[in-house]
Amino acid sequence: MSVQPSRSQRVDAAIPARAGAGLKAEHIREILDSGADIGFFEVHAENYMGAGGMPHRQLEAIREKYPLSLHGVGLSIGGEQPLDAEHLKRLAALNKKYEPGLFSEHLAWSTHDTTYYNDLLPVPYDKATLDRVCDHIDEVQEVVGRKMLLENPSTYVAFQQSTMSEIEFLKQITKRTGCGLLLDVNNVFVSCTNHERSPEEYLADFPITDVGEIHLGGHAPDRDDEGRPLLIDAHDREVDDAVWKLYESVIRENGSLPTLVEWDNDVPAWPILLAEAQAADRILEQAREPDLKRAV
């Protein structure tokens, strides 16, 4: 008697060190019909929390052919109140149902009292916040039963009360909780521009060995009250040249990592998003070449 593995229809869950794209409902048919050659897809968990219907059917069809990364946007890990236990259960259920290769959330808050603000709101980098965030991440990893990746934020204001740098804050979190990090290079560029810091120095300090995934996305330029550049994490256009340069240097120095291109607003036709992912793939391939030569 042979033992049938469950989910035998699905490809392996592990996310390769290749480029992937944020999955948009309007692209799914074309992706499946064309058998798009891409490393993986990432979805926002909250879009798949309905009971049934087309979204689940489509996601299962994608999951059969591609590894999946599950990215939560609404857990409010930085919030001051306890995590929403029902929401956490839904995240755990989605992890079980789709067996994503990676699972991530944000260093941000989005819920206070009973209101969900639908934005990734910033936290001060101080001891009280650190303790709270670590408790919340411990709870997430316990309930979901796996390691999560925490994404560095895009921020527009700083907190005068902060007592440590963002990097120090993130390092403390990984040390205390064992979680990994999702390095969003666009967020690095946006935040460093907004706070007049060097993105190269930020990246040089970033604990890259804890990084399990990279995000790339587009931002919108604006100005603050004093006319200083203010970049908005809009995910509404191509990845900026400056962000590509930073990404290239991260990969050149540290090797290949799963890399997602996000495009959530003013979503383009699939070939345009695929081309962005292919541009990331070319950079990843360059980083792999020395290994290949050594192997020969």
Add this chain to the structure above:
Amino acid sequence: MQSEMPVADFPPKVSVGDFSAALWDPDAETPEGLIGPDGAIAPKRFSVYRNNVIVSLCDALGQTFPAVTNLLGEDYFRALARAFVAEHPPSTPVLMWYGDMFADFIESFPPLQAYPYVPDVARLEWAWVSAYHAADATPLDPAAIGAVSPDEVGQVRFERHPAAAVLVSRWPVWDLVRINRFDPSAKIEIDLHEPQSVLITRPEFEVEVLLLRPGGDVFVNALMDGATLGGAAAAAGAQVPEFSLSDVLSDCLANGVFSDLRTA
């Protein structure tokens, strides 16, 4: 001195509560302690968050209610959505569940009292999104009713499919939603005096919106409330003389209104 002077925190601490209160009130000052790179308080930077919150929530409503958006026009819809968001912000991060109170809000929105059909258009769109995300279930095989012995047919009760719903309306809601959403190029003469009740189903993965025949609303609602087939048909026939049991029942069976039946 016996007690310490009350001195404000320095640097000022901004709690999540302070942040959210200022976020929600467009006239509130930016909380002291939220700064730009020069160390000065940063109102325009703070307003990026305020704008993100309102715009993204209005966008979420726009995605659920495209026919209402078309009926009212984009600008009017945005203003209406802003008023709704201010009064009924979401209480869940799952935004597909946001908007269940939108139709009632429109109904009680004083500037829209002259357009009393708009709330039912919103109700139909809410039923559509609810059906779209409803649990999967196999519709009842239409042949199942033929397998019931003739003397038991009147006693049959049906199990409602998780996606099925009826919207009873005094307004031509089916025509309004078709022309403003599903079939914009259709040549439809809207007659505001024509009441239209609709059936919303999702036999597999596509949501179906169907105009109910006369008496169909009474009949399907009665069945969904647990009435027997005989009881529901009698109720519909008594209220609506043109009610045709065979036509309405075959619409129901062809469109997956039920997932099961029992004769006991």
